Amino acid sequence: xxxxxxxxxxxxxxxxxxxxxxxxxxxxxxxxxxxxxxxxxxxxxxxxxxxxxxxxxxxxxxxxxxxxxxxxxxxxxxxxxxxxxxxxxxxxxxxxxxxxxxxxxxxxxxxxxxxxxxxxxxxxxxxxxxxxxxxxxxxxxxxxxxxxxxxxxxxxxx
Numbered sequence: 001x002x003x004x005x006x007x008x009x010x011x012x013x014x015x016x017x018x019x020x021x022x023x024x025x026x027x028x029x030x031x032x033x034x035x036x037x038x039x040x041x042x043x044x045x046x047x048x049x050x051x052x053x054x055x056x057x058x059x060x061x062x063x064x065x066x067x068x069x070x071x072x073x074x075x076x077x078x079x080x081x082x083x084x085x086x087x088x089x090x091x092x093x094x095x096x097x098x099x100x101x102x103x104x105x106x107x108x109x110x111x112x113x114x115x116x117x118x119x120x121x122x123x124x125x126x127x128x129x130x131x132x133x134x135x136x137x138x139x140x141x142x143x144x145x146x147x148x149x150x151x152x153x154x155x156x157x158x
Contacts (some may be wrong), residue, residue, distance in 0.1 A: 004081075004082070004085070005081050005084070005086065005092055007089060007092045007096060008081045008092045008093070008095055008096040008099070009081060009096065010096070011096030011097055011099075012077075012081070012096040012097075012099040012100045012103070013100075014100070015097060015099075015100025015101065015104065015132070015133075015136045016100045016103050016104050018132055019101070019104035019105075019131065019132040019133045020104060020107065022118065022131070022132050023104075023108065023116040023131060023132075026046070026048050026118040027048070027116060029048075030046060030047070030048035031048065032048050032050070033048070033049055034048075035047075036048070036120065042122070042123070042124065043121065043122060044119070044121055045120040045123055046119070046120070047118060047120045047123075048116070048117075048118050049117050049118070049129050050112075050114040050115065050116055050117065051114060051115045051117050051129075052114045052115075064113070066109055067106060067109035067110050067113075070102050070103070070105055070106030070110075071110075073099075073102040074099060074102045074103045074106055077095055077098060077102070078099065080095060081095070081096075081099070088151050090143045090144075090146050090147045091143065091144060091147045093140075093143055094139075094140045094141070094142075094143025094144040094146075094147065095140065095144075097136045097137065097139045097140030097143065098137055098141070098144075099140075100133065100136045100140075101133040101134060101135075101136035101140065103133075104131075104132070104136070105131070105133040105134070115131065115133070116131060117129040117130050117131045117134075118131060119131060119132075119135070
């Protein structure tokens with residue numbers, strides 16, 4: 001028996017597991033807002049911080065509604081995964097990545113009211129610290145843009 005949208009589910013489930021494992025490791029290993037681990041000098045650090053808002057700390061003062069947005073996006077994408085049939089594999093994978101990111105950060109928001117962040121790139125630039133869920137959402141959008149810009153319309157899979 002073939003699972004409908006198997007790539008979607010594989011990406012979504014693996015993404016949530018990796019996101020939550022790395023956040024667990026971060027909380028257990030790195031002190032909050034103190035020091036960090038230099039992975040690649042001047043390029044990549046592991047630095048434990050939290051964020052009650054969205055990307056770049058947007059809405060951090062009143063970000064409680066973001067938990068509900070994460071839940072809504074997750075439920076819509078789960079529904080699509082159950083009932084839709086994407087004609088393009090990139091689209092299927094893209095939505096899987098977006099689900100894994102929304103669900104992963106949603107778990108944090110519902111459990112603690114904030115998201116665990118730990119990836120800091122180019123620290124001298126003050127680029128925001130982020131997590132794998134954020135990476136997954138961006139990869140998902142890149143997949144969807146690829147479909148919009150470069151794929152020819154096709155008939156849905158049967």
